[in-house]
Amino acid sequence: MSLTPHPDPGAILAENERRALEREGIPMFLALEDLRGPSQPAADRAEGPALADLTGRYATAVRPEAADDDLAALASVVTVVARVHFFPTED
Amino acid sequence: MGFADYRTSLEEGRYLRVVNYHNTPASTADQLREELTAYAEAFASVTVADLDRFYATGEWGLDRPGFIPVFYEGYRNNHTVAAPICDELGLTAWFPIITRFVDCPPDEQRAFADAHDIDLVEEELSYDRLALTWDEVAEIGRRHVVVPHTGSHSPIGAIVTAADVERELVEPRRRIQEVTGQEAVANVYLYGTPFGTSDFQDRAVLDAGYRYQISNTMIQRIA
Numbered sequence: 001m002s003l004t005p006h007p008d009p010g011a012i013l014a015e016n017e018r019r020a021l022e023r024e025g026i027p028m029f030l031a032l033e034d035l036r037g038p039s040q041p042a043a044d045r046a047e048g049p050a051l052a053d054l055t056g057r058y059a060t061a062v063r064p065e066a067a068d069d070d071l072a073a074l075a076s077v078v079t080v081v082a083r084v085h086f087f088p089t090e091d
Numbered sequence: 092m093g094f095a096d097y098r099t100s101l102e103e104g105r106y107l108r109v110v111n112y113h114n115t116p117a118s119t120a121d122q123l124r125e126e127l128t129a130y131a132e133a134f135a136s137v138t139v140a141d142l143d144r145f146y147a148t149g150e151w152g153l154d155r156p157g158f159i160p161v162f163y164e165g166y167r168n169n170h171t172v173a174a175p176i177c178d179e180l181g182l183t184a185w186f187p188i189i190t191r192f193v194d195c196p197p198d199e200q201r202a203f204a205d206a207h208d209i210d211l212v213e214e215e216l217s218y219d220r221l222a223l224t225w226d227e228v229a230e231i232g233r234r235h236v237v238v239p240h241t242g243s244h245s246p247i248g249a250i251v252t253a254a255d256v257e258r259e260l261v262e263p264r265r266r267i268q269e270v271t272g273q274e275a276v277a278n279v280y281l282y283g284t285p286f287g288t289s290d291f292q293d294r295a296v297l298d299a300g301y302r303y304q305i306s307n308t309m310i311q312r313i314a
Contacts, residue, residue: 025112025126028108029109031092031097031105032310033310035313039103042103048101075283
């Protein structure tokens with residue numbers, strides 16, 4: 001799957017919301033936070049910067065009014081990122 | 092952690108793929124096997140030791156990106172359908188279970204589910220049992236990770252007294268550890284509330300001995 005931005009993230013979000021999620025798997029990317037001290041960056045950041053960029057793009061597209069700490073909105077955006085870009089890509 | 096911090100985590104490679112499942116009735120077995128086969132080919136499933144290693148070193152030590160299939164609630168069909176497929180594929184799955192659902196007598200499980208936001212599927216409504224038994228929890232725990240999803244599928248806001256803490260956080264962890272012989276490392280609230288939103292419940296989670304909190308958008312190492 002490509003890391004090229006999807007042209008219609010709103011359609012992906014609508015499709016996610018239509019799905020019978022109690023009977024289907026819900027792909028997600030979960031951030032890893034260390035509350036014991038500074039979080040250790042990963043040795044291999046892989047596609048992380050591209051996924052971060054996609055999260056920002058899709059947030060602007062589907063939840064433009066969301067506050068930074070709106071976790072429900074964040075979860076919705078992440079379901080879009082994960083639905084489109086879950087599998088790693090070679091490009 | 093909001094949008095900005097979440098994006099920083101991604102930028103720094105601090106993230107993990109998960110797929111959250113709930114019911115896995117027999118009618119979905121072929122679809123589930125197809126999905127999990129694709130995941131097993133692309134990803135390496137993550138154990139508690141893998142997660143601990145990442146937090147200690149920043150390295151996964153895996154040959155493919157890390158991934159966790161998660162099966163929520165403690166449904167009987169997670170034992171009859173999901174766990175065997177994961178076993179076939181060599182996947183380590185994580186099972187957050189509602190411990191009082193497992194404790195519930197079979198003839199009361201449907202009412203318990205209705206009263207505690209536990210979704211049931213039509214094809215199983217006539218079954219004589221809907222939840223795992225503790226023997227099944229023990230069997231799953233031999234190859235997978237079992238953690239509490241609170242005692243009663245409780246949201247954080249419903250845990251306000253010492254009795255609530257004991258019933259929803261302390262006893263579930265103690266019981267799972269007793270049955271599986273494994274550390275129950277993580278707490279997961281209904282609605283996936285993260286650590287850090289309320290001092291009282293945060294203190295209770297730490298005092299109960301949990302090391303991780305799993306929420307809708309992150310896994311937090313808390314101790």
